[in-house]
Amino acid sequence: DIVLTQSPDSLGVSLGERATINCKSRQSLLFTNNKNYLAWYQHKPGQPPKLLIYWASTRASGVPDRFSGSGSGTDFTLTISSLQAEDVAVYYCQQYYSTPAISFGQGTRLDIK
Amino acid sequence: QVYLQQSGPGQVKPAETLSLTCTVFGFSITNGYFWGWIRQPPGKRLEYIGSIHYSGTTHFNPSLKSRVALSVDKSENRFSLKLSSVAAADTAVYHCVQVRENGGYGPYFFDNWGQGTLVTVSS
Numbered sequence: 319d320i321v322l323t324q325s326p327d328s329l330g331v332s333l334g335e336r337a338t339i340n341c342k343s344r345q346s347l348l349f350t351n352n353k354n355y356l357a358w359y360q361h362k363p364g365q366p367p368k369l370l371i372y373w374a375s376t377r378a379s380g381v382p383d384r385f386s387g388s389g390s391g392t393d394f395t396l397t398i399s400s401l402q403a404e405d406v407a408v409y410y411c412q413q414y415y416s417t418p419a420i421s422f423g424q425g426t427r428l429d430i431k
Numbered sequence: 432q433v434y435l436q437q438s439g440p441g442q443v444k445p446a447e448t449l450s451l452t453c454t455v456f457g458f459s460i461t462n463g464y465f466w467g468w469i470r471q472p473p474g475k476r477l478e479y480i481g482s483i484h485y486s487g488t489t490h491f492n493p494s495l496k497s498r499v500a501l502s503v504d505k506s507e508n509r510f511s512l513k514l515s516s517v518a519a520a521d522t523a524v525y526h527c528v529q530v531r532e533n534g535g536y537g538p539y540f541f542d543n544w545g546q547g548t549l550v551t552v553s554s
Contacts, residue, residue: 357540366435366526366544378542410477417537418490422477 320345320416324409324423330431337398339426341411346391347374355415358387358396361425362407370409371396398428406430433458435527435545442551449517449552453527453545454509461485465530466503466510467538470523471547478523482530482538483510490537517552524549 321344331337347355354374361367369378371387374394384399398405411423439451453466460466467482467490481491483501491499500513514521527545530538 355539359541366546367541368544369540369542372531372540412477412540414533414537414539417533417539418479418481419493420479420538424476 319419320347320413320421322411322413322421322423324411324426326426327424328427328429330429331398331401332431333403334400337401337405337428339396339409339428341389341394341396341423343392343394343413345415347394347413347415348391349415354390354394355413355417356387356389356394357412357414359410359412360405360407361410362404367410401428401430403430433529433543435529435543437525437527437545437548439548439550441549442553443517443521444554445518445552446516449514449521449525449550450511451525451527451548451550452509452511454507455529456508458529460503460508460510461505464542465490465532465538467528467530467541468501468512468525469528469541469544470525472520472523475523479538480512480514480525482528482532484532484535488535490532519552522550522552 325340356374358371359367375387408425434456443449465482468480498515503510524547528541529543
């Protein structure tokens with residue numbers, strides 16, 4: 319199984335500042351089609367999880383452009399360029415390289431500092 | 432706007448079968464997507480269970496495949512999960528999901544999620 323490790327486990331960022339969450343895979347998620355098989359989700363309390371990013375860097379429909387995904391191979395980053403109060407959530411990465419044996423990271427809790 | 436509404440009991444006895452249903456609003460389940468289930472045991476990671484196309488094609492997490500049955504009801508625009516022989520380790524929040532698939536070879540990622548149902552396995 320492909321294990322994803324997110325860092326940090328929790329993060330406090332001031333409003334308007336940049337938030338960065340990392341996701342490291344034990345094996346490369348870059349497929350022969352030159353696509354990275356990684357997605358990011360946001361899970362706010364009391365709401366269902368929401369797809370933010372897929373193919374490592376493609377924003378899902380309706381996702382604000384302050385959210386961006388980057389990275390390739392084994393190291394990936396979710397960046398929120400200017401933190402808003404409504405961005406408080408737990409964020410997960412997910413790999414689909416080894417589908418159907420897909421897997422998720424352990425989650426990163428993002429709060430306001 | 433796709434909305435997934437889950438229903439089913441919040442408690443199941445050990446060795447019995449867990450049954451959940453997800454009704455889809457705002458989107459036809461015959462319109463190109465797979466539909467599936469993900470769970471999260473307390474304090475643990477999200478775990479993919481399986482997914483189904485309205486044609487009957489299914490994909491499963493290999494670790495759960497022997498206990499999972501999925502079905503689709505096109506007339507009611509809903510799909511269902513049955514997990515047999517449950518134990519305490521199956522206690523989790525179960526989410527239904529709209530699945531972006533790899534042309535029928537397996538799930539990619541999950542476009543929309545249901546709210547989640549906490550199912551506790553306890554006598």
